Amino acid sequence: MDRFDKKIVVGMSGGVDSAVSAYILKQKGYDVVGVFMRNWEETDDEGICTADEDYKYVRNVCDQIGIPYYTVNFSKEYWNRVFEYFLEELRLGRTPNPDVMCNKEIKFKAFLEFALKLDASYLATGHYARIGDDGDKKLLLRGVDDNKDQTYFLYNLGQNELAKTMFPIGDLPKSEVRKIAAEAKLASAKRKDSTGICFIGERDFNKFISNYLPAQSGNILDIKTGKKVGEHSGLMYYTIGQRKGLGIGGNSTKSEPWFVAKKDIEKNILYAVQGEDDVLYSTSCDVSNLSFVAGQAPTEVFDCTVRLRHRQKDRGCTVHVEDGKAHVDFHDRQRAVTPGQSAVFYIGEVCLGGGVVEKAE
């Protein structure tokens, strides 16, 4: 019962969110241990090892808070379970979400196991998400700060994980987190929010993946006419709905921008369309690798909302679950539904779970 008996491992990234998470738990009287994960050994484009920089902040913050800290290295696991998957999806011409996989395989699997081995009662992270109760079931709830909600990345968590997890800042708006950090004078209080692939950081995406995958240039065809309108430098550099990077200039007919409409990985052809055309929109999609927070789908058929890309607004849909897969009918057509991205289901504040888009129609 005594909080002092409860040991909690906090995953520290070097940013404000995890720092404040640790700070809050410490304030509440828990036995807090900060652990920094080192999962990517390479330096960034400028030759800077971002992990070193991050760890410096972790050390400073932990000293300020007065908690012990450790570092653990899951580079091998990250490479094998996340990065290999990431590359394979790109080879297939899909658009993977490595951070979804990172949460599933690293943070809430390898890292969680590590924390429990340290005799921790819980693993805490700085995610903007909440854990609720529904009788004997745990619920994954959106963070109260709608703008920062990160449940999209966490839908693979199940009952076992949630029972051992805490999200200390999930019920706070970002502004409040910043304020707490500032008042506690935490070293990372004013650090810019990190973006980019978790653990890898902000990169020139094309340049980055060109280090791992061979690029094969080819033609860009107008999906409407089949005529060549440009050249691409490699299909993996493009995602459905993308505008930037096509390099297709004006012509005499229209003055609208071009968007990626489709990829033909067999023929190495990128199809583009000019303007917000119907071909960019889908009315349904197939989803595989389903994972439900409750352990199973609510029913075989259910209505909910679905988010198809991070920070995209979720929209109404009807889900048919069968043989571990789902067919999702959108109530309104959706733009740029992309294979490899996750479809995450919600009912109000509750994140039900989700899966990976296989095909959009």
Add this chain to the structure above:
RNA sequence: UGGGGUGUCGCCAAGCGGUAAGGCACUGGACUUUGACUCCAGCAUUCGAAGGUUCGAAUCCUUCCACCCCAG
């Protein structure tokens, strides 16, 4: 070789004697724990070239150059 047409930013494209619109592309930034989407900003001292007329020209004149079309 005759006849006609066109040459304005990487690509389209306004302008028609008064001191270079706009769109696309591109670049930078904002947003963002996935590559986007979106938003904001920047982007031709110069109008195929050289002369000339004029207070003043991309806009008028002359010559030249390039490309296109129709004849042959």
